[in-house]
Amino acid sequence: MISMNKVSKHYGAFQVLTDCTTQVQKGEVIVVCGPSGSGKSTLIKCVNGLEPFQSGEIIVNGVSVGAPATNLSKLRSTVGMVFQNFELFPHMSIIDNLSIAQLKVLGRNQEQAREKGYKLLDRVGLREQAEKYPGQLSGGQQQRVAIARALAMDPICMLFDEPTSALDPEMVNEVLDVMTELAKEGMTMMCVTHEMGFAKRVASRVIFMDQGRIVEDDSKEAFFEHARSERAQQFLAKILHH
Amino acid sequence: MHDFDWSSIPNALPFLWDGMKISLEITLSAVVFGIVWGTLLALMRLSSVTPLSWFAAGYVNLFRAVPLVMVLLWFFLIVPHLLESIFGFPRGSDMRLSSAIAGFALFEAAYYSEIIRAGIQSVPKGQMAAASALGMTYGQAMRLVVLPQAFRNMVPLLLTQGIILFQDTSLVYVSALADFFGAAYKVGDRDGRLVELLLFAGAVYFVICFTASRIVRYYQNKLKTA
Numbered sequence: 001m002i003s004m005n006k007v008s009k010h011y012g013a014f015q016v017l018t019d020c021t022t023q024v025q026k027g028e029v030i031v032v033c034g035p036s037g038s039g040k041s042t043l044i045k046c047v048n049g050l051e052p053f054q055s056g057e058i059i060v061n062g063v064s065v066g067a068p069a070t071n072l073s074k075l076r077s078t079v080g081m082v083f084q085n086f087e088l089f090p091h092m093s094i095i096d097n098l099s100i101a102q103l104k105v106l107g108r109n110q111e112q113a114r115e116k117g118y119k120l121l122d123r124v125g126l127r128e129q130a131e132k133y134p135g136q137l138s139g140g141q142q143q144r145v146a147i148a149r150a151l152a153m154d155p156i157c158m159l160f161d162e163p164t165s166a167l168d169p170e171m172v173n174e175v176l177d178v179m180t181e182l183a184k185e186g187m188t189m190m191c192v193t194h195e196m197g198f199a200k201r202v203a204s205r206v207i208f209m210d211q212g213r214i215v216e217d218d219s220k221e222a223f224f225e226h227a228r229s230e231r232a233q234q235f236l237a238k239i240l241h242h
Numbered sequence: 243m244h245d246f247d248w249s250s251i252p253n254a255l256p257f258l259w260d261g262m263k264i265s266l267e268i269t270l271s272a273v274v275f276g277i278v279w280g281t282l283l284a285l286m287r288l289s290s291v292t293p294l295s296w297f298a299a300g301y302v303n304l305f306r307a308v309p310l311v312m313v314l315l316w317f318f319l320i321v322p323h324l325l326e327s328i329f330g331f332p333r334g335s336d337m338r339l340s341s342a343i344a345g346f347a348l349f350e351a352a353y354y355s356e357i358i359r360a361g362i363q364s365v366p367k368g369q370m371a372a373a374s375a376l377g378m379t380y381g382q383a384m385r386l387v388v389l390p391q392a393f394r395n396m397v398p399l400l401l402t403q404g405i406i407l408f409q410d411t412s413l414v415y416v417s418a419l420a421d422f423f424g425a426a427y428k429v430g431d432r433d434g435r436l437v438e439l440l441l442f443a444g445a446v447y448f449v450i451c452f453t454a455s456r457i458v459r460y461y462q463n464k465l466k467t468a
Contacts, residue, residue, distance in 0.1 A: 077377025
């Protein structure tokens with residue numbers, strides 16, 4: 001589904017990603033973790049071309065992301081993405097947030113788009129909020145709407161960029177529950193997150209990054225029980241401590 | 243001490259009202275064209291296509307570095323000649339109003355584009371990213387997501403610029419166009435009551451602009467609490 005081969009990126013002299021190589025199979029849930037500044041967010045933003053990269057290759061569902069001839073908009077419409085700060089459109093009602101791209105990008109009609117939108121709001125438990133505006137919802141609710149908005153496009157895979165780091169602690173679980181549900185249904189997912197509990201429960205594989213490199217790429221059992229690199233061991237010791 | 247005599251004003255009201263209509267016509271047309279052209283300039287300025295952003299930067303810097311009254315004079319003196327020679331407009335046709343509108347619109351666009359550019363930049367970058375991630379093209383993301391938010395934040399500034407523009411329309415007196423100020427001046431000159439007419443005109447400008455800026459402030463407060 002997603003294949004990365006020696007992806008590298010730099011801002012001027014600063015190397016952000018170095019030779020990142022990995023594969024994501026259909027139905028897999030990959031958790032990407034690592035200390036801040038390790039390049040994990042940049043890495044998943046490269047998957048749908050939101051971040052350009054200088055060398056290497058990323059193939060998503062047979063399409064090369066970096067190739068100049070690639071229609072990036074079309075590719076992105078098939079890859080769902082959820083952001084740290086939700087990024088709902090504040091000037092539109094919740095249901096319009098869910099419909100707008102269906103209407104303008106997929107060419108669905110108003111009725112189809114709304115029906116799909118309501119169905120997904122039901123699924124994330126927010127049907128009653130459909131006519132409200134994003135500012136009237138809690139962070140956890142907004143993030144669930146953002147997930148529903150991405151799902152409304154019928155994506156072939158989902159990217160999550162620290163979906164719970166901007167949330168108050170008591171709202172983290174409602175978002176993780178939606179993600180867990182999604183994983184159970186077989187959605188292919190790449191999640192940048194510090195939620196190690198989620199990783200242990202749901203991940204098929206864990207990727208650990210440090211200083212722009214993929215340091216570990218292993219099954220979650222292998223990662224949590226005997227991480228090979230010292231860096232990963234330190235990271236786990238710190239993050240599992242509390 | 244000056245002996246005030248206001249008696250020439252009541253009879254002149256219809257003439258003054260005609261002048262006011264010209265002032266308002268220039269203001270409204272220049273605001274509308276200025277915002278449209280200013281938006282395009284702002285988008286060019288922010289574009290990654292270098293020639294476009296250079297053109298917009300050059301345009302804005304040029305118009306912001308010359309006095310408005312000079313731009314107006316260029317338009318009164320040069321543009322009618324150009325139109326006559328290029329499009330064969332009849333010689334001596336009265337182009338003063340269209341020249342004034344064109345001059346104001348092009349001049350104000352430079353100011354509007356800076357307001358609009360700041361407005362676009364005030365929308366968090368993540369909004370563009372989220373719209374793009376949903377498969378929207380750059381144009382769709384701008385039109386549907388970024389610009390509506392930018393304009394909502396900018397409305398008070400755009401209106402304030404419009405109020406300034408309304409005051410500046412009095413500069414068309416350099417072309418002897420009878421806008422409100424020009425009309426008041428003419429009446430005062432004719433009746434030898436210039437001081438009274440200019441005081442009256444000043445009061446009218448004050449009432450209109452002060453009321454308008456109060457409305458802007460009310461809107462601004464409403465935005466803040468929303």
